[in-house]
Amino acid sequence: MIKNSPYVTLNSETVEQGSHNILRKYLNEDMLTTIDPFDAVQLAYVIEVCISHKNQAAAGRYLYANSRTQLKSNNDSDRLRKYLLKFGLRFDGLKR
Secondary structure (H helix, E strand, O other): OOOOOOOOOOOHHHHHHHHHHHHOOOOOHHHHHHOOHHHHHHHHHHHHHHHHOOOHHHHHHHHOOOHHHHOOOOOHHHHHHHHHHOOOOOHHHHOO
């Protein structure tokens, strides 16, 4: 398949299972059973980005690369901190 082909699709079952495999390391069982599939996929991606960046500021800049230009304050690190806190997570806790 061609990379930008209209026939490229994601296997939603695989994406959901992969997300839950990542989240099992960081969320308690109650949170895992109540998190919406949309949030699970997004949070798993954010966690992977955090793990691959050296600090919270760098991860925030990467995650908010486009929307940061539309804000009065581009404190991407704080935005990321608040997002993670919604799920009871901290950047430093992801770096185990």
